[in-house]
Amino acid sequence: MDVQVRVRRSLLDAVAEVLVADPGASLAEVAEAVGISRTTLHNHYATRVDLLRAVGNRVIDLWEQAIDKVEDGPDGGLRAITELLLPLCPQLAFLWRNPSFDKLPDMAERWVVAEERGLDVLKRAQKHGVFVAGVPEWWLLGTFYSVLYVAAEMVTSGRLAPRDAPDLVLSTYLNGIGADPQPGGTHHE
Numbered sequence: 684m685d686v687q688v689r690v691r692r693s694l695l696d697a698v699a700e701v702l703v704a705d706p707g708a709s710l711a712e713v714a715e716a717v718g719i720s721r722t723t724l725h726n727h728y729a730t731r732v733d734l735l736r737a738v739g740n741r742v743i744d745l746w747e748q749a750i751d752k753v754e755d756g757p758d759g760g761l762r763a764i765t766e767l768l769l770p771l772c773p774q775l776a777f778l779w780r781n782p783s784f785d786k787l788p789d790m791a792e793r794w795v796v797a798e799e800r801g802l803d804v805l806k807r808a809q810k811h812g813v814f815v816a817g818v819p820e821w822w823l824l825g826t827f828y829s830v831l832y833v834a835a836e837m838v839t840s841g842r843l844a845p846r847d848a849p850d851l852v853l854s855t856y857l858n859g860i861g862a863d864p865q866p867g868g869t870h871h872e
Contacts, residue, residue: 772835
């Protein structure tokens, strides 16, 4: 891999960390936080929009690379996708919470493709019997990413150990958090 490409990727990863922590950070604040001059940052990205687009594309690259690593198994790859995406959730959250990305057609297309590829893993898990049949695809996808996001937030806040996160995500996603109804008891629907 070209040294320039590695430098640019590592710069984008560092910038993404800064912007995840402070989405409104100025270019000067971003440059200072990653330990480069504002001029150096401008040499790579002329405007904040250029920088945001580059970070967004880098996040989608990481998302796609994670999904590429998921192999089919008894659970359709559900545990693998969970373990691979959890560490990326802060960057994914930056992508999901930044409405300006919706206005960039190339970014929106890549985002949809990545989501569809993630959904393919969930549908494969459904075919393996991990989920009941008939659950709408949009619900499979939305609840999965929501539980991942919350787990990542709890890891970041120190409330959840990173090693415990995949099990908690899968337990919550597959079983919910409601109590099992007692035999002969009242079940709320």
